[in-house]
Amino acid sequence: MKKDFVVTPWEVKGDIDYEKLTRDFGVKHLDDKILKGLEKEAGELHYFLKRKIFFAHTYFDEILAEAKKGNKFYLYTGRAPSGPVHLGHLVPWIFTRWLQDKFGATLLFQIPDEEKFLFKDNLTFDDTKKWAYENTLDIIAMGFDPKKTKVFLDTEYAGHMYKTACMVAKRTNISTLKSLFGLKDSNNVGEFFYTCMQSVPAFLPTIMENEPTRCLIPCAIDQDVHFRLTRDVAAGIGFPKPATILSRFLPGLTEGGKMSSSIENTAIFSTDSENVVRDKIMRYAFSGGRESAAEHRKTGGVPEVDVSYQYLTYFLEDSNKLKKIYDDYKSGKMLTGELKQITVDTINEFLSEHRARREEAKTRIEDFMLRD
């Protein structure tokens, strides 16, 4: 029986029913028509789309229509700096990079350092500053185009954001925020105000271009609630509504829900060494295998619940290989140990390249930062 699930921007747990989430959040599926339209504009479909890892959207059809007309749009995503980046964080960024490549879009990369400061009791701005630096290395390592990518910290870039945040705030009362985010009178006022700052980069394209310019936000579906508010206030302020394209959560090693730095043994970090990655997957990755090798050979494994297999759907691009692994694991031909070994190798190959680019990023930070 499935566990109940919770999905808010600050908490994701349980067995997530993405169908229910799509209905509850009032977002749409990325249907065949949209995917065909995207394939036509982009020349191909990213495997995240074919595998329904990115599966839902709001107004993405309008973004495609703009692209078809040759009109530019911006991309906007973000990273709240409270700890090291894990594989789950990289998923929307991989896809964002693909969108930038295909559409030549300018990317606004928000680092909302105040968000984590406001929501985490013991986190200081010294902590967020350190993590903002570390996380920026991961962002740059994704291979974004430095000419078309602007990374900024909210507390540093606030001079260009606060006024627009006030325009959002003027249209957003406390009742609405309680209902959208489950906040209470005992929450601090920064926790209430923060979402106004998260709206702002959706409007910066229009401000920067000085004409109405659409914005597409690739992110995990838990963030859509922020942008529901953004969509609700946009027209009143005189900005076009942002679009979102929404992903599932990369599961944590030991359980459902999503990979999370704050739940022990669920996360693989971008800076984990090859041995650490091997150890984590071998020891903690929830297995869809059977009690014994003999039984597994006989009845076969369950790739649908096997976390190692799930990771391959995110990180193994070769769909033929993936199909064969699925079939072999399901039939019992492949044992859990072998599957885990493939996952270890796949992730270590990915991370080995990532870490090299991350190291190189240390000399390139100023190419990406939006200062003043």
Next chain:
Amino acid sequence: MKKDFVVTPWEVKGDIDYEKLTRDFGVKHLDDKILKGLEKEAGELHYFLKRKIFFAHTYFDEILAEAKKGNKFYLYTGRAPSGPVHLGHLVPWIFTRWLQDKFGATLLFQIPDEEKFLFKDNLTFDDTKKWAYENTLDIIAMGFDPKKTKVFLDTEYAGHMYKTACMVAKRTNISTLKSLFGLKDSNNVGEFFYTCMQSVPAFLPTIMENEPTRCLIPCAIDQDVHFRLTRDVAAGIGFPKPATILSRFLPGLTEGGKMSSSIENTAIFSTDSENVVRDKIMRYAFSGGRESAAEHRKTGGVPEVDVSYQYLTYFLEDSNKLKKIYDDYKSGKMLTGELKQITVDTINEFLSEHRARREEAKTRIEDFMLRD
């Protein structure tokens, strides 16, 4: 019988009982000991102090102790730009100028443009920008030292304020703000958050000097509630508590409470012509005179309730002259028409000089603005 009174940062009405206000707000009277200490440090007492126009404080004794030790402190006051400046606004500025002269203190002059935007339904940021410019002319016309005065708009200077505002916000929950300011769930989140931005300039001296530096805030007593919150959070963030020195309200022409731009016929604006000033005082200033000249001659007037006389206590520096006017009006020797004429002349002389300096200020704005 006295009317009930209300004093919040957004509403002042009724017959104000300053004794009750002092108790309710938990502030202290400026007693003889403090005034003697101030006279010793400053070399003299401003007549606003002798006449109890500035009458209350928090921690001003500690500011004096710092000054005595030769330690610097900053001044901080402000002006929310939603309309023209009237005489009531100038009162704390006159006193702030005197403090700057006497102590050589740096003055931070906040223009919280977002405050009025957030609290007034129909006010736009185009409006606040226009009024910020107009009001800055009045500020400069006060004669502040350009080398020691930094004027800034919140929406422009937010890059240097938002982070500190978040530190205040993290320590301030919605319940506290409801209780301090009477805000409700139907108020917008900017109205709740704004006070955090009003706290920030109290901490900027320490940030700018990079060592603990006290701040003294001269303002009307309705603003103290903002700084009560500032005092409550200061130590937790690691900043010294700000001190306040608090004034009564300049009464409106027609009634008690305070002069207000939003109540018709109560305000004399800094840009009012001599004829307009004359007309407003002659027509609207509430009189402490009697029904007929004959009765007035016989029983005398009541200077305590006469608005023209009250204005003289603010704008006529010569205490001997003021005493004589008081006596003559009270005895019936001076009629209301004569008293009003003196007030018209006194205010017009003050405003005539002010307007000349205000005109000249148009070429000096950049000498005062804190940019970047």
